[in-house]
Amino acid sequence: MADEKKFAKAVEHDFDVIIEPLITEKSMALMQNANKVTVKVAAKANKTEIKHAFERLFQVKVVDVKVINQIGKTTTRGGRYQGTISGFKKAIVTLADGEAVDLFKE
Numbered sequence: 001m002a003d004e005k006k007f008a009k010a011v012e013h014d015f016d017v018i019i020e021p022l023i024t025e026k027s028m029a030l031m032q033n034a035n036k037v038t039v040k041v042a043a044k045a046n047k048t049e050i051k052h053a054f055e056r057l058f059q060v061k062v063v064d065v066k067v068i069n070q071i072g073k074t075t076t077r078g079g080r081y082q083g084t085i086s087g088f089k090k091a092i093v094t095l096a097d098g099e100a101v102d103l104f105k106e
Contacts, residue, residue, distance in 0.1 A: 007059050014053035017045045021103045022090055030092065037101055041067075041091045050091045061096035068092070 019040045021027075027038035041050055047065045055062050072087030095101065 007055050010053075010056040014056050017042050017049050017053040018057060023103070035095045035097070035099070037093045037095065037103070039091055039093065041089050043089050045089065045091075047091075050093070054093050058101050060099040060101055062093055063096050064094040066092040066094075 019042065022038040022040055024038075030036040030038065037054075039054070045053075047067055050067070051062045051065050054060070054065075068090050070088050070090055073085045075083050075085055077083050
């Protein structure tokens with residue numbers, strides 16, 4: 001029990017910073033092979049905010065945070081209708097060895 005880590009309780013701001021997990025084939029492979037979790041984050045969030053929010057929400061030790069701005073794209077649907085895919089900011093959070101996050105809790 002002496003080895004157990006204590007993190008502060010999550011505050012409302014943490015829920016504003018981390019919006020939702022991104023579930024794709026690539027992100028699931030990263031989670032299984034490299035212990036990395038991919039999440040959608042607020043557009044104005046920085047690496048430090050993301051790290052602290054993730055640690056408080058999931059009670060795990062974060063080693064590294066990489067941030068990517070996914071740009072919005074225009075698309076054609078059915079050859080006739082134009083649409084847009086909105087852009088967003090995502091973060092790839094590397095967890096410490098021995099740590100895990102269950103994104104599929106009920």
